[in-house]
Amino acid sequence: MKALLTIEKLHKDFVLHGQGGIAIKVMHDLSLELHRGECLVLAGRSGIGKSTLLKMLHGNYLAERGSIRIHFDDGLLELTDLPTHAWHRVRRDVVGYVSQFLRVVPRVSAREVVMEPLLARGAYAQDARQRAETLLARLNLPERLWSLPPGTFSGGEQQRVNIAEGFIGEHPLLLLDEPTASLDATNRDVVVEMISEAKARGCALLGICHDEDVRSRVADRLLPLDEHLMARTSSQETF
Amino acid sequence: MTRSVLESPVGEKPVLDKPVLERPDLDSPALLDVESITRLYGPGKGCEAIDFRLHAGEVLGIVGESGSGKSTLLRILAGLEAPDAGRVTYYPLDRSLSDHSREGELDLYGIGDARRRALLRLEWGLVHQNPRDGLRMGVSAGANIGERLMALGDRHYGQLRAAGCDWMRQVELDAERIDDAPQTFSGGMQQRLQIARTLVTRPRLVFMDEPTGGLDVSVQARLLDMLRTLVRQLGLSVVLVTHDLAVARLLSHRLLVMRQGRVVEAGLTDQILDDPQHAYSQLLVSSVLTP
Ligand SMILES: Nc1ncnc2c1ncn2[C@@H]1O[C@H](COP(=O)(O)OP(=O)(O)OP(=O)(O)O)[C@@H](O)[C@H]1O
Ligand SMILES: Nc1ncnc2c1ncn2[C@@H]1O[C@H](COP(=O)(O)OP(=O)(O)OP(=O)(O)O)[C@@H](O)[C@H]1O
Ligand SMILES: [Mg+2]
Ligand SMILES: [Mg+2]
Numbered sequence: 167m168k169a170l171l172t173i174e175k176l177h178k179d180f181v182l183h184g185q186g187g188i189a190i191k192v193m194h195d196l197s198l199e200l201h202r203g204e205c206l207v208l209a210g211r212s213g214i215g216k217s218t219l220l221k222m223l224h225g226n227y228l229a230e231r232g233s234i235r236i237h238f239d240d241g242l243l244e245l246t247d248l249p250t251h252a253w254h255r256v257r258r259d260v261v262g263y264v265s266q267f268l269r270v271v272p273r274v275s276a277r278e279v280v281m282e283p284l285l286a287r288g289a290y291a292q293d294a295r296q297r298a299e300t301l302l303a304r305l306n307l308p309e310r311l312w313s314l315p316p317g318t319f320s321g322g323e324q325q326r327v328n329i330a331e332g333f334i335g336e337h338p339l340l341l342l343d344e345p346t347a348s349l350d351a352t353n354r355d356v357v358v359e360m361i362s363e364a365k366a367r368g369c370a371l372l373g374i375c376h377d378e379d380v381r382s383r384v385a386d387r388l389l390p391l392d393e394h395l396m397a398r399t400s401s402q403e404t405f
Numbered sequence: 406m407t408r409s410v411l412e413s414p415v416g417e418k419p420v421l422d423k424p425v426l427e428r429p430d431l432d433s434p435a436l437l438d439v440e441s442i443t444r445l446y447g448p449g450k451g452c453e454a455i456d457f458r459l460h461a462g463e464v465l466g467i468v469g470e471s472g473s474g475k476s477t478l479l480r481i482l483a484g485l486e487a488p489d490a491g492r493v494t495y496y497p498l499d500r501s502l503s504d505h506s507r508e509g510e511l512d513l514y515g516i517g518d519a520r521r522r523a524l525l526r527l528e529w530g531l532v533h534q535n536p537r538d539g540l541r542m543g544v545s546a547g548a549n550i551g552e553r554l555m556a557l558g559d560r561h562y563g564q565l566r567a568a569g570c571d572w573m574r575q576v577e578l579d580a581e582r583i584d585d586a587p588q589t590f591s592g593g594m595q596q597r598l599q600i601a602r603t604l605v606t607r608p609r610l611v612f613m614d615e616p617t618g619g620l621d622v623s624v625q626a627r628l629l630d631m632l633r634t635l636v637r638q639l640g641l642s643v644v645l646v647t648h649d650l651a652v653a654r655l656l657s658h659r660l661l662v663m664r665q666g667r668v669v670e671a672g673l674t675d676q677i678l679d680d681p682q683h684a685y686s687q688l689l690v691s692s693v694l695t696p
Contacts, residue, residue: 170426183684184691202426225673227680238428250659251460252431253673259429271633271655272626285637338426368424 168237169199170370171223171339176232178218192218196232198389202338205361205371205384210391216374217266220341223372224263225253236260236339258286262337266344268324270317276302276327277312283335301330305356321348333360340364342373346380358383433460435496436610436642437482442491444477449665452478455491457661457671459610464636464643466657466674468650468689473663475646476534476614482644483531483612484521487514497528498609526556530608534615536595539602540587546573546598547583553606572601576631593624600632607639614646629655650693654678662686 178193192215200206208216221227223234223245234245248256257263262283271279280298285291302312305326311319316327325348332340342361346354354377361384364371375381381388437459445451452474459465467475480486482493493513497503502524503511513521525531533539540549547569554565570580576597587595596616603611616632617625633656636643647653653660653674660677662670662685670683681687 180680181682183687221679226675228672228676228682239425241428243428243431248431250671250673251433251458251463254463254658255429255431255433271630273630274633368426 170202170237171198171200171372172233172235172237173198174233174235176219176222176229176234178215178222178227178229196391200339200370200372202368202370203365204386205365205373206387206389207381207385208372208374208389208391214391216391217343220263220343220372220374223339223341224261225257258283258335260338262332262335262340264329264332264340264342264345266347268316268328270315270324272315272317274315275313276307276316276319279316279327280330280334283331287335297334298330301334302326304360305330306353322350322353325349326353329357329360333364336364336367336369338369340369340371342371342375344374344376346375346377354380433462435459436461436463437496437644438492438494439482440492440494442478442481442488442493444481444486444488445666446477450474451666452481452663453666455668457668459642459644461609461642462640463659464641464645464657466653466660467644467646467663468648468653468660469663470689471648474666475648475663477666478663479612479614479644479646483529484513484525495524495610497524499527502527526553526606528609530603530606530611532599532603532611532613532616534618536587536592536599539599540595542588543586545584545586546578546590549587549598549602550605553602557606568605572605573598575635576601577627593620593628596620597628597631600628600635604635604639604641608641610642610644612644615648616645617647617649617652625652632656650678650690662689 174197176193176196180190180192182188182190196219198206208219210216218227222229225245225248229246232246236243236245243256243260245256277295277298280301281291281294284294284297299312303309307323307326311323316324319327325345329345332342332345346357349357358380361371373384375384435458439455439457442455443453445453450472455478457465467478469475477486481488495511495513496509497511500509502520503509504515511524531539541552547566550569550572551565554568559565566583569583573580573583578594578597578601587598590598600616617628620628629652635641636656643656645653645657657674660672660674661668662677662683664685670677670681670686677686678690681690
């Protein structure tokens with residue numbers, strides 16, 4: 167079976183022009199493969215480049231060198247040279263992302279935040295609303311919060327809105343940046359369940375997760391990133 | 406068809422009844438093509454060698470410091486000021502607007518004033534930075550909204566008034582004030598009225614110059630929320646000039662960064678704001694608190 171995602175020799179420097187053009191070298195020659203129905207967890211010390219990798223897969227950080235390919239049944243897509251406007255479609259339909267922190271938009275309610283990915287695809291508001299509410303309820307977000315903008319929510323409440331927004335679209339590739347970091351045990355269990363269900367429907371997940379317990383329950387493989395190159399290929403430690 | 410676990414190669418998990426995963430269709434129709442546009446008032450003053458394509462449904466933000474040429478470029482795109490060189494091509498919905506030689510496209514400065522005005526009336530909308538430039542201050546709010554509909558041939562008083570009320574509500578203005586003149590409105594209310602007047606004809610393409618400039622923060626947030634919703638509901642394409650990166654982040658899909666008349670960087674909004682490549686974009690982003 168062909169992988170859904172293949173990354174080859176991916177390279178990332180941050181050049182800081184304001185500081186005399188110094189380059190922060192984060193990643194060189196990183197390669198990996200990810201299959202449908204599989205969850206790969208990135209490991210490595212703080213600042214090694216885990217979030218950077220997810221952001222490159224989402225078009226948020228620019229990939230200067232190397233290749234990121236998504237393989238569909240009828241052809242592939244190279245993400246590193248995608249025209250800007252094509253990213254809108256890729257984010258809407260292919261690559262989902264649960265960021266570490268929710269970016270709050272003034273005046274937009276939690277429910278609307280979660281409905282957004284479905285509305286963007288032209289879903290009926292009624293259906294989107296129903297699915298959003300089901301997810302929020304499942305994540306135990308109190309109903310009285312649904313119609314409020316998440317700006318004033320606690321960290322854990324915001325994170326659950328974020329998770330619901332990331333999962334509602336059922337993207338074939340889902341990127342998770344510390345989705346359970348600020349959750350209690352009950353809600354961590356819900357997220358673990360949601361990840362298992364996503365795998366069962368063929369979703370490929372690439373995640374960052376420091377919590378040992380969650381990690382051992384969701385990860386099919388672990389990819390340790392290290393100082394030398396962040397370049398080990400994907401066939402390491404298997405659970 | 407399902408495969409048995411035994412048949413699958415080592416290290417792979419078979420996914421039962423895996424649905425077919427199709428490559429998404431990435432083509433979206435072009436609305437506006439901008440080629441080598443130059444308009445210079447002096448060296449580095451104006452805009453120079455601008456190229457881009459706007460796609461249907463896209464919100465394109467133009468950012469950059471004061472004097473970098475944002476408004477100059479917008480005026481050229483909106484058909485208000487001819488460039489020294491270059492070409493703006495628009496792909497109209499109404500085929501009768503297109504050039505005789507090329508069906509479905511129109512050379513913005515190859516057509517006469519009358520047809521450019523027709524375009525602005527029929528398919529485009531323009532939101533000025535100063536609402537006074539986009540409103541008729543002496544006539545009622547309702548008449549301001551109705552005017553663009555009337556220009557499209559709508560003459561039914563009851564319908565015009567109903568549309569006026571409806572749009573006042575959409576932009577969260579009190580419909581009771583439909584007979585008041587905009588000069589009795591606050592700046593934020595005038596700006597919302599200008600937006601209602603522009604959008605009532607459901608334009609395909611809207612040009613906006615600093616639509617939230619000069620408004621206090623809570624009014625700004627409300628206006629931004631409203632614009633986001635309208636863009637979604639009406640499927641608008643927008644070219645938005647702003648010097649406010651937070652506004653750009655909220656409203657636009659894609660950004661052009663301008664400096665001294667030139668585009669120094671272009672890309673996805675969050676890529677430009679989170680991983681800017683050009684020295685000037687980095688300076689611009691780092692000089693504000695988390696846009
Ligand atoms: N936008 C940016 N501009 C400049 N440098 C950046 C940027 N984003 C990340 N970096 C740098 O890249 C390196 C990797 O950061 P990244 O956020 O990917 O780490 P991480 O592995 O996710 O760490 P953590 O576990 O702490 O979240 C760090 O040195 C960081 O300072
Ligand atoms: N009609 C004109 N005649 C002469 N110079 C002009 C004219 N219009 C603009 N300029 C000059 O061209 C440059 C770009 O002006 P423009 O209004 O496009 O800037 P901008 O990016 O919109 O700035 P701001 O953010 O301050 O609105 C400025 O130096 C301006 O003084
Ligand atoms: Mg991180
Ligand atoms: Mg200007």
